[in-house]
Amino acid sequence: MLKTRLTQAFGIEHPVVLAPMDVVSGGRLATAVATAGGLGMIGGGYGDREWLERELGAVHGTRVGCGFITWSLARRPGLLDLALAHEPAAVMLSFGDPTPFADRIRAAGVPLLCQVHTLDQARQAIDARADVVVGQGGEAGGHGVGSRSTFTLVPDIADLIAARAPDTLLVAAGGVADGRGLAAALALGADGVLAGTRFWATEEAAVSPLAHRRAVAAGGDDTVRTRVYDIVRQYPWPSEFDGRLLRNPFVDRWHGREADLVAHMPEAVAEFHQAVAEQDFDVANMIVGEAVGQVREILPAGDVVRRMAREAAERLGRFAPETAALTG
């Protein structure tokens, strides 16, 4: 329905990419997205080898890609060999300099996607000869830099690519949950979209029904960018990054009081781990972006892919006659 440079380059039906969301994007979700005609991505996340091996092995009847948190991969570079041994449809690197890994990925004949949040990072991705730059705006769920919105970042990167590396593809991420978002991204100069939050809220995502119910009830105003959970999870995120997630009483207690949180670490960490075990989302984290406001039901992931593409095609087609009239 919607043929773009992305669908042509990857031999996929719809210009829709599943975000490699840590342990949420397992083999089941990636398979569902790929089978529906999108590009499925497994989340390499923080580098649990056993998990990655199991989830890569769980893919069936199709090919999917694999994403890594770059600064974490640098601590366990062997995980890239594991992923490449499965002949992935793509490797995506986010949150760090992709240059040290780019040659190995290219040598394996695997397309490289680099997720960026600023124009400087887009230049770095182009210099690393990324096949696809994923421009992520600050409305996105999960980590990022957060200073730019998708609506301005995507056309800025489109201009940069046109000037410096016109064969590089561009994918928009952050806030895309339906056909309106996909149509807008294509209009802004992207070749497709990468969606996280909308796929987090699908039947195949590794997310508890309790968390799903809470997301359906949440609105777009209910998320916040914070470092609170990186502190209690004791992940060494570089200082420029924070993450967007759903607000809750735990975030309200500590956001803006990070030094106090550090001073209360042993108790706060214990409280957090207990809450995760008990699925108490007043304390445990739920990582979703502003697009959670557009999540009204938990759907099969394949329906999300097909619906997004169909609605975008309808919407773009609806405007086409008027555009033709305007341009004469």
Ligand SMILES: Cc1cc2nc3c(=O)[nH]c(=O)nc-3n(C[C@H](O)[C@H](O)[C@H](O)COP(=O)(O)O)c2cc1C
């Ligand atoms: C639950 C969750 C986990 C995420 N984990 C990762 C990750 O491990 N690696 C990564 O590159 N991006 C991760 N992201 C960010 C996505 O790649 C993407 O930029 C984002 O989901 C797009 O915005 P959206 O959530 O509005 O669709 C995550 C996002 C979510 C919602």
